Amino acid sequence: MGRLVPTETTEQAWCPKVYQANAGFVPTLGAGVMEWLSPRAGERILDLGCGDGTLTRDLMDVGAHVVGVDASESFVSSAAERGIDARVMDGCDLLFDTEFDAVFSNAAIHWMSDPPAVVSGVKRALKPGGRFVAEFGGHGNVAAIVTAMQAVAARFGVDPALAHPWYFPTPDEYSDLLSQHGFVVERIALIPRPTPLPTGLRGWIQTFREPLFAAAGRDRDEALSFAESLLERSLRDRAGRWTADYVRIRVEAHAVDHAT
Ligand code: BEZ
Numbered sequence: 001m002g003r004l005v006p007t008e009t010t011e012q013a014w015c016p017k018v019y020q021a022n023a024g025f026v027p028t029l030g031a032g033v034m035e036w037l038s039p040r041a042g043e044r045i046l047d048l049g050c051g052d053g054t055l056t057r058d059l060m061d062v063g064a065h066v067v068g069v070d071a072s073e074s075f076v077s078s079a080a081e082r083g084i085d086a087r088v089m090d091g092c093d094l095l096f097d098t099e100f101d102a103v104f105s106n107a108a109i110h111w112m113s114d115p116p117a118v119v120s121g122v123k124r125a126l127k128p129g130g131r132f133v134a135e136f137g138g139h140g141n142v143a144a145i146v147t148a149m150q151a152v153a154a155r156f157g158v159d160p161a162l163a164h165p166w167y168f169p170t171p172d173e174y175s176d177l178l179s180q181h182g183f184v185v186e187r188i189a190l191i192p193r194p195t196p197l198p199t200g201l202r203g204w205i206q207t208f209r210e211p212l213f214a215a216a217g218r219d220r221d222e223a224l225s226f227a228e229s230l231l232e233r234s235l236r237d238r239a240g241r242w243t244a245d246y247v248r249i250r251v252e253a254h255a256v257d258h259a260t
Contacts, residue, residue, distance in 0.1 A: 012111070012165070012211060016052045016078040022203035025195060027054035030106040032191075033135035036252050039064045043101040046125055048091055048118075048134070049108020053079030059104065060084070069094070070108075094121030102131045110137035110166040119181045126255040132183065138190045138249030139170040145204075145244060148230040149212055156223050158215040174249060183253035190249055197242040201228055201235065204244060 019026075034055065039045060041063025047056045050068030052075050059066045060083075069089035070076050079086035089095060092114040103122045112118045122132050149163035169177070171188045178185050197204050202224055205213060216223040228236075236242050 014072040022207040037133040046100045046103045048105040053084045092117040096125035105134040135250040137168040141168045141247045156216040162212040186252045188251040193246040195246040
């Protein structure tokens with residue numbers, strides 16, 4: 001069994017190739033939030049948490065002038081290789097002022113540790129009247145997987161915080177946060193989205209929650225098998241295919257003034 005976790009193993013690391021193999025579906029599922037954004041040629045758009053730039057390129061293809069930011073250097077390098085103006089920047093510490101017609105974000109905000117700082121930076125980055133359109137993990141996202149990982153943490157003696165590092169708000173909670181920072185919420189919804197996992201639960205864990213299992217040290221494989229055994233009745237079908245219990249929150253809000 002494991003022991004207390006060394007801090008260097010708690011960092012989430014990103015490898016664009018591994019991400020593409022195990023979670024290439026994430027940008028593909030961004031079509032709905034793209035529709036809410038409806039980008040137009042000539043607009044200046046910030047892609048917050050651009051990852052490897054798959055959706056950023058789609059924004060550029062409609063003729064928008066796009067800047068992508070991500071906290072991961074490896075993702076920013078991948079995005080830059082695709083011809084994107086991509087910059088390493090922490091979403092909790094955005095450095096833009098009154099520059100963008102829209103801020104767009106897909107599958108990134110749940111990783112950002114200080115949601116009020118993110119919303120405040122988005123507001124500052126927007127021109128007055130600009131729009132913020134985002135989709136990320138909503139309340140109840142991957143609830144079964146999180147519960148299984150909490151059981152893994154208890155059984156293998158690792159920090160339970162490693163089982164759930166994310167921010168998955170309800171629409172009420174996120175609407176309040178946006179209103180407090182000078183936004184008017186036009187629409188917001190929770191979207192249950194059972195999501196097939198092309199490389200199974202292990203591929204998902206390798207991509208999104210390796211720090212928990214790495215912390216089990218020599219027991220890593222046993223911990224993975226334990227998680228699978230807890231989840232197979234609910235998330236694996238008779239043909240052996242895994243489906244994750246995703247729930248997204250999608251929002252469109254407008255910046256009302258520039259006072260925050
Ligand atoms: C995602 O990035 O899509 C994600 C991350 C953590 C939990 C669920 C989804």
